[in-house]
Structure formats: structure tokens, C-alpha cells
Amino acid sequence: MSLVTERPDNVAGDENKRGDRKRTRPWSSTLPLRTALPMMVPLGIALILFVVYPLIRLLWDSVTTGNGPGNYADALSSGAVRRAIGVTLLDSAVVMLLAVVGGTALAWAVRTSRHKWLKGLIWGAVLLPFWMGVVVKNYAFALLLAREGPINSVLLDLGLIRQPLELMYTPIAVVLGMTYTMLPYAFLAVFPSVGTVNLDLINASRVMGASQRGTFARVVLPLIRPGVIAGGAIVFAMAIGFYVTPVLLGGAQTPFIASVISDDIFRFFDYPRAAATSVILLVIALTTLAVTIKAVGLRAVRGGLG
Structure with a gap:
């Protein structure tokens, strides 16, 4: 008695189509959002620490220290x-x-x-x-x-x-x-x-x-x-x-x-x-x-x- 079973032709055809879609998916230089966001975190932190915060602090000090405005x-x-x-x-x-x-x-x-x-x-x-x-x-x-x-x-x-x-x-x-x-x-x-x-x-x-x-x-x-x-x-x-x-x-x-x-x-x-x-x-x-x-x-x- 043979234990090998064959899959229906329609199931095999669907899998082949999905494989073709995966293989023919066009390449894109744009990163997916789930990949781009983690990569932007270090840059965002650096911008906040070295650009945004110093500018805000400079503006704040210019109107709060000395004679204020x-x-x-x-x-x-x-x-x-x-x-x-x-x-x-x-x-x-x-x-x-x-x-x-x-x-x-x-x-x-x-x-x-x-x-x-x-x-x-x-x-x-x-x-x-x-x-x-x-x-x-x-x-x-x-x-x-x-x-x-x-x-x-x-x-x-x-x-x-x-x-x-x-x-x-x-x-x-x-x-x-x-x-x-x-x-x-x-x-x-x-x-x-x-x-x-x-x-x-x-x-x-x-x-x-x-x-x-x-x-x-x-x-x-x-x-x-x-x-x-x-x-x-x-x-x-x-x-x-x-x-x-x-x-x-x-x-x-x-x-x-x-x-x-x-x-x-x-x-x-x-x-x-x-x-x-x-x-x-x-x-x-x-x-x-x-x-x-x-x-x-x-x-x-x-x-x-x-």
C-alpha cells in the first residue's frame, strides 16, 4: 500500500502562482516603513540633541537672561x-x-x-x-x-x-x-x-x-x-x-x-x-x-x- 499522496492540481497551481509573484516582485529603492523608522531613530536623537535643543536653549536664554527681551x-x-x-x-x-x-x-x-x-x-x-x-x-x-x-x-x-x-x-x-x-x-x-x-x-x-x-x-x-x-x-x-x-x-x-x-x-x-x-x-x-x-x-x- 503506497503512503505517498498527491496534492490536487489546483493547490499546486496556487503555490506556483504565489512563488512567481514573489520572484517577480519589482525592486524598489524605498525602504518599508517598518525598516526605515528604526534606522531614523539614531539620526532623530542626534538632531534633537545637537540641533533642536541648542536652538531652543539659545532662544530661551536670549529672552530670560540678563535684561530679558x-x-x-x-x-x-x-x-x-x-x-x-x-x-x-x-x-x-x-x-x-x-x-x-x-x-x-x-x-x-x-x-x-x-x-x-x-x-x-x-x-x-x-x-x-x-x-x-x-x-x-x-x-x-x-x-x-x-x-x-x-x-x-x-x-x-x-x-x-x-x-x-x-x-x-x-x-x-x-x-x-x-x-x-x-x-x-x-x-x-x-x-x-x-x-x-x-x-x-x-x-x-x-x-x-x-x-x-x-x-x-x-x-x-x-x-x-x-x-x-x-x-x-x-x-x-x-x-x-x-x-x-x-x-x-x-x-x-x-x-x-x-x-x-x-x-x-x-x-x-x-x-x-x-x-x-x-x-x-x-x-x-x-x-x-x-x-x-x-x-x-x-x-x-x-x-x-x-
């Missing part, structure tokens, strides 16, 4: 703070303009160049600042801008000047140092928009008789405008928080808000005014980003941030 009046009535805000906003605006123009030109060169060696050279020059420390970059500029540095030596040899120029501890030195640091951010923010430009439109514009400048202004610039605006906002929001570069290259001649905050904490022990000034700096940065998001959309800003 009057700390903001004390900060804005201080000549040192007002001068620092003016210098910070002006220099950051200049850096934003230079970085965006330079970053857009480099991104366009990478997009249109047919030479791989040139593209690699530009990418290497753009990424090099990311591999260097802040002190190293500023020390390099200090050597370049010194009285006996290469810039003054070349100008003297060419007979363009009769005595060395005082380039260090000037707004020019600060702007140059900050622009060198922020240029890669502007390039990476603009490059995604530049990469989507259809070069056939450029050829069509030239065939219709438009000049190179006219083609760039009327065809290319409208297409990459969201990336340019987003890149400018990102550079400006980051530039107003600079501390090391203004101190090393500008000294007391170019006080930034971060320098004034540091002096209030470590020299004058005026933490309430430092907290209020920090909140003012944060509000300026957040307002810049909010206006940019309103103008070009969140996707463009997220693309600029990578």
Missing part, C-alpha cells in the same frame, strides 16, 4: 554689533556674487567642454578646497597677500607699483578668502541646473543669429535661474556665519557677527547679548533661505544642498 535692544543699540552686521552683510553679498558668477562659469565650462582633461581639471580645482582645512586655506592666502608675497613681488617686478601693497587685514583679503571657500558650494548648487540644459537650444539660438552673450542671457540664464538663486542663497546664508577667515585675514578691520559674539562670550562675559546677537544672525540666515524657497521652490534649494 531687552537683550535684543542692547544688541541692536551697540555700535560694535551694528557695524559687524553691516560688514557681515556687505562682504557676504560680495562673496555671494563672486562665488555664483565663478561657480556658474565653471559649471558651464564643464557642461559644454569636449575635453575630458579640462573637465577633470575643473572638478579637481573645485573639490580641492574640500580636502583642505580652514586654517590651511587661510594660511595660504596669508602667504599670497603678504608684503613680500607673490602678488606684491609680481606687481613690483612689472613696475605697476612702487612699494608693496597692504593687502592683509583688509576687506579685500576677507572677500578673497571667503570666495575661495564658498566657490565649490556655488558650483555644486548650480551644476544640476546647468546639466539639464539642452545644448540643441544653444545651437538653434546661434543659427537664428543670436550672439553668445544674447544666447546665454535669453536662453541659458532663464533655464538655470532657479539653481543660480538657490546657490546664491546657500552661499550667503553660510557666509554670514564665517568666523575663522575674517579673524585671520581681516583682523579688527573686518569684524563679522561671529567675531562679536565670540568677544561677548569670552572677553566681556556678556552672554545675554551674545545669545540675542546669535538669534539675530540665525533669523537673517533663515529669512534668506525662506525667501529663496518661496521664490524658486524647495526642490531647487534641496538640489543645491545636495
Whole structure:
């Protein structure tokens, strides 16, 4: 007597269909919610501890310590703070303009160049600042801008000047140092928009008789405008928080808000005014980003941030 039993054909067919469905399920890069949530827990804890809590504590201290809400009046009535805000906003605006123009030109060169060696050279020059420390970059500029540095030596040899120029501890030195640091951010923010430009439109514009400048202004610039605006906002929001570069290259001649905050904490022990000034700096940065998001959309800003 045989003990082997056969399953009905319909049962075997159902199992085969379920197996086929499991094997043919399409792959998705999106993690299931039950998998993503546990992975987000460490990041959420880190954000709460190192971002959310310090910001809330800073805002709370700015209105509860010292003169309370009057700390903001004390900060804005201080000549040192007002001068620092003016210098910070002006220099950051200049850096934003230079970085965006330079970053857009480099991104366009990478997009249109047919030479791989040139593209690699530009990418290497753009990424090099990311591999260097802040002190190293500023020390390099200090050597370049010194009285006996290469810039003054070349100008003297060419007979363009009769005595060395005082380039260090000037707004020019600060702007140059900050622009060198922020240029890669502007390039990476603009490059995604530049990469989507259809070069056939450029050829069509030239065939219709438009000049190179006219083609760039009327065809290319409208297409990459969201990336340019987003890149400018990102550079400006980051530039107003600079501390090391203004101190090393500008000294007391170019006080930034971060320098004034540091002096209030470590020299004058005026933490309430430092907290209020920090909140003012944060509000300026957040307002810049909010206006940019309103103008070009969140996707463009997220693309600029990578």
C-alpha cells in the first residue's frame, strides 16, 4: 500500500502562482516603513540633541537672561554689533556674487567642454578646497597677500607699483578668502541646473543669429535661474556665519557677527547679548533661505544642498 499522496492540481497551481509573484516582485529603492523608522531613530536623537535643543536653549536664554527681551535692544543699540552686521552683510553679498558668477562659469565650462582633461581639471580645482582645512586655506592666502608675497613681488617686478601693497587685514583679503571657500558650494548648487540644459537650444539660438552673450542671457540664464538663486542663497546664508577667515585675514578691520559674539562670550562675559546677537544672525540666515524657497521652490534649494 503506497503512503505517498498527491496534492490536487489546483493547490499546486496556487503555490506556483504565489512563488512567481514573489520572484517577480519589482525592486524598489524605498525602504518599508517598518525598516526605515528604526534606522531614523539614531539620526532623530542626534538632531534633537545637537540641533533642536541648542536652538531652543539659545532662544530661551536670549529672552530670560540678563535684561530679558531687552537683550535684543542692547544688541541692536551697540555700535560694535551694528557695524559687524553691516560688514557681515556687505562682504557676504560680495562673496555671494563672486562665488555664483565663478561657480556658474565653471559649471558651464564643464557642461559644454569636449575635453575630458579640462573637465577633470575643473572638478579637481573645485573639490580641492574640500580636502583642505580652514586654517590651511587661510594660511595660504596669508602667504599670497603678504608684503613680500607673490602678488606684491609680481606687481613690483612689472613696475605697476612702487612699494608693496597692504593687502592683509583688509576687506579685500576677507572677500578673497571667503570666495575661495564658498566657490565649490556655488558650483555644486548650480551644476544640476546647468546639466539639464539642452545644448540643441544653444545651437538653434546661434543659427537664428543670436550672439553668445544674447544666447546665454535669453536662453541659458532663464533655464538655470532657479539653481543660480538657490546657490546664491546657500552661499550667503553660510557666509554670514564665517568666523575663522575674517579673524585671520581681516583682523579688527573686518569684524563679522561671529567675531562679536565670540568677544561677548569670552572677553566681556556678556552672554545675554551674545545669545540675542546669535538669534539675530540665525533669523537673517533663515529669512534668506525662506525667501529663496518661496521664490524658486524647495526642490531647487534641496538640489543645491545636495
